[in-house]
Amino acid sequence: SQKIEQNSEALNIQEGKTATLTCNYTNYSPAYLQWYRQDPGRGPVFLLLIRENEKEKRKERLKVTFDTTLKQSLFHITASQPADSATYLCAPEFGNEKLTFGTGTRLTIIP
Amino acid sequence: NAGVTQTPKFRVLKTGQSMTLLCAQDMNHEYMYWYRQDPGMGLRLIHYSVGEGTTAKGEVPDGYNVSRLKKQNFLLGLESAAPSQTSVYFCASKEDASNYGYTFGSGTRLTVV
DSSP: OOOEEESOSEEEEETTSOEEEEEEEOSSOOSEEEEEEEOTTSOOEEEEEEETTOSEEEETTEEEEEETTTTEEEEEESSOOGGGOEEEEEEEEOSTTOBOOOOOEEEEEEO | OOOEEEEOSEEEEOTTOOEEEEEEESSOOSEEEEEEEETTTEEEEEEEESSTTOOEEOSSOTTEEEEOSSTTEEEEEESSOOGGGOEEEEEEEESSSSSOOOEEOOOEEEEEO
């Protein structure tokens, strides 16, 4: 079965710096991959989707890359702010319209 | 728009009791999903539906049943609750088979004692 690994459970970044989160998967590549944000006690919120034939996607201060050779997606938050502190989930889609979620990386932006 | 609404938000059950979790969406979405989230395990898919009247098993379906009699509602049933079903349950929906993101509800925190 597919295994999704997100680089670390927790990541602390200084305000204003770029936060980079990693998502690695095994076996075959997904058709597309999504990133979500989850705050404590809340449901995940969709942020970005990138398809297997796309190298990069941007939305405001967010950027996602997708490297099918490395079997990896990187999620970047530039000019990070304390309000960006949350858990970020990687979710590839390997077929049949079902997402497989990683365990998440808890990001803390330090003022 | 309310989006995805889950009821109840919290529930404590005794082992062996049954209950139904309700998920309602007002966005006319075709696809609906039930996930459970446990510490260190991430979100795991229980059951899902690709349209009214359809259901399919996900990664961890044992001990759960679902029904999608109306397009806007997706019910998750626990026939005989076990402590291992203590978890936070999330419902999500998606517009159709295109590459759209999911809209999640705020979750139901279930404790089985």
